[in-house]
Amino acid sequence: MNLQAKSTATDATTGSVPLVQVEQLERRFDVSAPWLERLIERRGREIVHAVDGIDFSIERGTTLALVGESGCGKSTVARLLVGLLAPSAGRVLIAGADLQATLADRDRARLLRRRLQMIFQDPYASLNPRWTVRQIVGEPLRVHRIGGAPAEQDARVAALLEQVGLRAADGDKYPHQFSGGQRQRISIARALASEPEILVLDEPTSALDVSVQAQVLNLMRELQRKRGLSYLFISHNLAVVRHVSDSVGVMYLGRIVELAPKPRLFAAPRHPYTRMLLDAVPDLEMSGRARAVAQGEVPNPLQPPGGCSFHPRCPHANARCRSERPVLLAAGEGTRVACHAVQEGRLS
Numbered sequence: 546m547n548l549q550a551k552s553t554a555t556d557a558t559t560g561s562v563p564l565v566q567v568e569q570l571e572r573r574f575d576v577s578a579p580w581l582e583r584l585i586e587r588r589g590r591e592i593v594h595a596v597d598g599i600d601f602s603i604e605r606g607t608t609l610a611l612v613g614e615s616g617c618g619k620s621t622v623a624r625l626l627v628g629l630l631a632p633s634a635g636r637v638l639i640a641g642a643d644l645q646a647t648l649a650d651r652d653r654a655r656l657l658r659r660r661l662q663m664i665f666q667d668p669y670a671s672l673n674p675r676w677t678v679r680q681i682v683g684e685p686l687r688v689h690r691i692g693g694a695p696a697e698q699d700a701r702v703a704a705l706l707e708q709v710g711l712r713a714a715d716g717d718k719y720p721h722q723f724s725g726g727q728r729q730r731i732s733i734a735r736a737l738a739s740e741p742e743i744l745v746l747d748e749p750t751s752a753l754d755v756s757v758q759a760q761v762l763n764l765m766r767e768l769q770r771k772r773g774l775s776y777l778f779i780s781h782n783l784a785v786v787r788h789v790s791d792s793v794g795v796m797y798l799g800r801i802v803e804l805a806p807k808p809r810l811f812a813a814p815r816h817p818y819t820r821m822l823l824d825a826v827p828d829l830e831m832s833g834r835a836r837a838v839a840q841g842e843v844p845n846p847l848q849p850p851g852g853c854s855f856h857p858r859c860p861h862a863n864a865r866c867r868s869e870r871p872v873l874l875a876a877g878e879g880t881r882v883a884c885h886a887v888q889e890g891r892l893s
């Protein structure tokens with residue numbers, strides 16, 4: 546089955562298509578209260594632009610992290626990427642094939658689901674409490690008919706458990722018999738069972754103790770290196786993002802405001818919002834820059850500000866920022882930024 550049916554723009558240097566390409570992706574939610582029809586008639590429907598026209602790509606074997614405050618649309622991007630939600634506009638391409646078109650074809654959808662797996666924040670909620678670990682980790686093998694006879698599948702489950710730092714004998718136990726970190730290892734083993742190329746990780750360690758977080762993150766890195774996996778890593782924690790990512794997209798009210806290679810983002814953040822986020826992390830070195838105090842709150846997503854949606858919180862905003870939406874443009878050294886002040890040279 547050919548998932549590369551529809552080829553798109555290729556990487557100019559290598560001639561290869563990025564494993565993941567997201568183009569002008571949008572997702573709107575209608576949150577109008579159905580019992581307030583008269584109000585809706587008067588005021589119009591209440592629409593949240595959870596994801597408002599974003600573009601990014603992920604190369605094979607690399608990690609793109611998406612960061613931003615709660616409600617900026619990170620989880621919605623994750624769900625769009627694995628096909629749990631359909632886009633309102635734009636598209637997701639996996640190795641050049643349109644995700645929505647692929648999902649519409651049963652055989653191709655099954656193959657695609659093998660390639661893409663998602664790991665959620667709460668490992669307890671995502672593991673069936675009545676199944677043994679062997680059943681949980683072995684389920685993708687049965688669904689995707691991988692590994693042949695039951696004995697062979699059991700051997701695969703045992704190997705997967707060992708790869709994530711558990712013991713083969715743990716297969717007989719139930720999720721409640723494990724700690725949070727161990728449960729997340731079970732989720733990872735299950736996600737790996739179908740031999741995916743892409744893992745979408747939605748805050749995979751934020752429910753864990755700090756000491757356990759580092760162990761799980763190190764495991765994720767080791768698995769990435771051994772298996773050449775690509776990760777979309779969703780997090781609000783910049784210290785974690787610094788540990789795991791190759792590049793970082795900073796989201797604000799449904800848009801990416803800065804996209805940069807990780808070292809550039811931490812050494813020379815360009816967007817005022819990125820700077821504000823970094824300034825709020827006490828342990829990060831600031832490379833000589835004075836810290837600015839975080840100001841204001843995220844606006845109501847039902848009534849986002851016009852122009853640049855960050856302008857009410859931005860110390861550099863002018864009349865243009867209040868009226869014209871900035872687009873993501875190259876700002877040197879691999880960074881792209883959506884900010885009039887940077888693009889006009891008012892902010893270096």
Ligand SMILES: Nc1ncnc2c1ncn2[C@@H]1O[C@H](COP(=O)(O)OP(=O)(O)OP(=O)(O)O)[C@@H](O)[C@H]1O
Binds near residue numbers: 615
């Ligand atoms: N199913 C839904 N129905 C209505 N609104 C939704 C739905 N899912 C998300 N939203 C809204 O879309 C916006 C983005 O939410 P999303 O969960 O993607 O953000 P997030 O950055 O992941 O936040 P968090 O870190 O709190 O999970 C929010 O305003 C949220 O209320």
